[in-house]
Amino acid sequence: MAKAARKPVDSPAPRRVPVETQIPDFDRLIHEKTRLAIVSALAVNATLSFNELKAILKTTDGNVSVHARKLEEAGYLTCKKSFEGRMPKTEYSLTSAGKRALERYLGHMEALIRVARGE
Numbered sequence: 417m418a419k420a421a422r423k424p425v426d427s428p429a430p431r432r433v434p435v436e437t438q439i440p441d442f443d444r445l446i447h448e449k450t451r452l453a454i455v456s457a458l459a460v461n462a463t464l465s466f467n468e469l470k471a472i473l474k475t476t477d478g479n480v481s482v483h484a485r486k487l488e489e490a491g492y493l494t495c496k497k498s499f500e501g502r503m504p505k506t507e508y509s510l511t512s513a514g515k516r517a518l519e520r521y522l523g524h525m526e527a528l529i530r531v532a533r534g535e
Contacts, residue, residue: 446521450483458510466506
């Protein structure tokens with residue numbers, strides 16, 4: 417017994433993005449999710465310790481270290497090391513360059529959302 421052929425479902429024509437619309441290039445450094453989380457957390461906190469960042473990100477020591485170092489090398493955050501009693505303490509804060517980079521990134525994301533929504 418042969419199956420009846422299915423009638424194709426009409427789907428709306430894909431929306432075309434106007435040629436003159438530019439989708440901006442993302443800052444690849446911030447676009448990575450762990451680094452974006454670090455920069456975002458520091459944007460709403462003047463400083464965060466290594467352990468606070470680790471708890472916020474729910475990640476490992478190595479992950480925090482590697483990603484924070486990349487952001488520090490880019491000039492997006494500062495790292496201050498000190499001691500509390502005999503315990504080492506590492507604190508991070510966002511630089512003005514880091515704040516500007518996050519603002520640019522958020523602006524790019526907002527532009528992309530507007531284009532995707534056809535606004």
